[in-house]
Amino acid sequence: MLSYQHIYHAGNLADLHKHGLIAHMLEYMTRKDKPMSYLETHAGRGLYQLDALEAIKTGEAAQGMSKLAKFYPPEHPYTKVVAKTRAEHGASAYPGSPLIAANILRMTDTIHLCDLHPQEFAALRESMRPFGGIFHQKDGLEMALALTPPTPRRGMMVIDPSYEMKSDYAVIPRVLFQIWRKWNVGTVAVWYPVLANGAEREMVKVLKDCFPIGLSSEVRFPPAREGHGMIGSGMFILNAPYGTDEEARRIEGHFRKL
Incomplete structure (x- = not known):
């Protein structure tokens, strides 16, 4: 929907889960000396200022970024990109996933946003x-x-809709199946909110039933404010790079301590 703007949610606990995994996967994939494609379906602004009135209004950034150092060590690619972004754009700057990807990818890689x-x-x-x-x-x-299969064929796609349109929960599995038929070598990561009303559960069940080889990572956290419906974050990943499952378990362990 055209009403959604991620500035209200940038740097929240869901971003710490999602962006940490994305950075980890991209860092691993770029170790191989072969060009790759990066595609993102709902990219947002790329760069956010967490002292903006919109970010302050929800309190989600304060809840999330206060945990960054506890979740990720200084040498983690996600931590490095956050530090670089703040050095270049100020202490309140936060990189969205396009900027995280761009800072990890190489000149030989192709980015579609x-x-x-x-x-x-x-x-x-x-x-x-x-x-x-x-x-x-x-x-x-x-x-x-x-765009699938992309050129270069080796690569990663991030699917991260707002889910403000409830039909997204039914559409995503169908689209993912179509992408898989055309590009079964690609790493495809679908993010989804974990909601108090359980609206995501049927979609997750369908994804797991259709793609039993997929990697599923879910975390829970306290709602950002009273009555807020999002109580967690989920990532479902096809062709997850080596070591992603271990990184997911490490991140999930930190969330369990909240």
Whole structure:
């Protein structure tokens, strides 16, 4: 939906889960001296300022980023990108997944970023200007189907919709199956919220039934404020790089201590 803006949620506990795993996978994949593609269906702005009124209003960034040092050591690729982003853009800066990816990928890699929201898309192009990339202002799932298999064929896709449209829960498994048929060598990571009302459960069940080889990682955390429906974060990953399961368990262990 065109109403969703991630600035209200950037740097929250779900981002600590999702972005930590994305950074870990990309760092591993770039160790191999072969070019790769990175595709993101719902990219957002790329760069956020957590002292913005929108971020302060929800309190989610304060809840999340206060745990960064507890969850990730200084040498972790996610921690490194956060530190680099703050050195370049100020102490309140936070890198979204496009900026995290761009800081880990190489000049030989190809980046496709998509967002339908006009303001978010314009901000994305501006924040990614130093890195380049191919930008798509269109429906992210349509882009995913149109570009798979990508060139280079080796690569990773992140599917991260807002889920403000309840139909997303039914659509995502169908789209993932279509992507898999066209690009069964790709690493495809689907993020989803874990909700108090359990709206995501049927989708997760379908994903696990259709793709028993997939890696599922879920964490729980206290709601950011009274009545807030998101109580956790989930990642479902096809063709997860070696060691991702171990990293997921490590992250999940930290969340269990909250």
